Amino acid sequence: MNKSKLFLFLLFWVHFDQAIALQSSQPQVNVYSFRKYKLIQPVIHAFEQETGISVNLVNGKSQQLLSRLRTDGINSQADVLLTSDLIQLHDYKDLLRPLDEIGSWHIINPAFKDDDKRWVSVSMRTRAIFRRKASNTPLPQVYSDLNKPQFKGKFCIRQWSHSYNLALASILYTSSYSGDYMWLEQANTLLAKRPVGGDRDQLRALALGQCELAFANHYYWLMMHHSDNKRDKILAEQLEIHHIKMHSGKTPVSTTTAAISRHAPNAKAAMQFVEFLLKPSTQSMYAELLHEYPVLGSAQYNRVPFHPAIEQIKQGLKQVKRAQAVIKSISENHL
Structure with missing residues (x-):
């Protein structure tokens, strides 16, 4: 980190701590969010309107915020952590307190909650494959298909080291069928271009013909469909999931x-x-406004259009180190 960035980073935290001190007499909750504000703004606004509790939101990279949490220790001002992926909390359970007072805990599927009550999942997503609507490019139906020569040099994907890809790899390593994960060791042969940018960038590149297939979380495509950005809407309409x-x-x-x-x-x-x-109304909001899948059965909006491997969510946490080793190897050998 250069000096100018370090100064801005420190200045940001000083201003945040000062803001907390000024509002200490008001009902409030301090949220460290690994997700961008725009993605969760509807939920935060609804919570403030319903409860009168002010939300002080800090956005940042997961490692940055978790490092701050560990460094601050007992003096931390953080109340809630909102992750963009469960795997980001893998090595930080000691920084969390049990969710003993969550009234709806008993109705949540065990796959979506920690056995020690240190975390609870609030929405679900999948990493999907996208193709241009007019394309004749064959589609892999199962992960073992990615070992086939016909898919070499076809894909756009963000950096392998991103938590979205790491989470996928960890879950695939829970499979008893080696074909589900063997392709990972040769994953760079799938690339049509160097993995740069986020999921939206991969979808844009696909629509513009820079690759024939793309990996991205499903909701990014839906968000582009509903975007105020006319160009993104046009590009998204050219793709299928x-x-x-x-x-x-x-x-x-x-x-x-x-x-x-x-x-x-x-x-x-x-x-x-x-x-x-975890309220039904908020779960429906996740489905309608954030284009993710709810984790509670009472939220019946946007029914999941596939059979989700929810049993593998927690099993995948036991495969993180194995996945990290492979991800590190392929990340060092990008195009």
């Missing part, structure tokens, strides 16, 4: 996850916030 399966017939999924800091200064409000994320 396909859900790739494991040998079991199930499709890997990952989850956005909520947790409460071990030293949360506003623990009661934090519990209210997490409870709010």
Whole structure:
């Protein structure tokens, strides 16, 4: 980090801490979010309107915010952690407190909650494959198809080291069928171009003909469809989505996850916030406005159009180190 960036980073935290101090007499909850504000703004606004509790939101990269949380220790001002992927909390459970007061805990599928009550998933997504509507390019139906020569040099994908790809790899390594994950060791042969940018960038590149297939989380495509950016809408309309399966017939999924800091200064409000994320109305909001799949059965909007491998969500956490080793290897040998 250069000096100018370091100065801005430190200045940001000073201003945040000052803002917290000024509002200390008001009901509030401090949220560290690994997701961009635009993605969760509707949920935060609804929570503030319903409860009168002010949300102080800090956006940042997961490693940056988790490092701050660990460094601050007992002096941390963080109440709630909102991840963009469960895997980001893999090595940080010691920084979290049990969610003992969540009233809806008993109705949540065990696949979506930590056995020690340190986290709970609030929405579900999948990494899908996209193709141009007019394309005759064959589609892989199962992950083992990615070993076939016909898919070499066809794909756009973001950096392998991103948590979205790491989460997918970790879940694939839970499979008893080696074909589901063997392709990962030769994953760079799938690339049509160097993996640069985010998921939207891969979809744009696909629509513009820079590759024939693309990997991206499903909701980015839907967000482009509903975007105020006319160019993105036009590009998204040129693409179609396909859900790739494991040998079991199930499709890997990952989850956005909520947790409460071990030293949360506003623990009661934090519990209210997490409870709010699990309300049927909020779950429906995730489906309607954020284009993700709800984790509670009572939210019947946007029925999942595939058979999700939810049993593998927590199993995948045990395969993270194995996935990291392979991801590191292929990341060092990009095009």
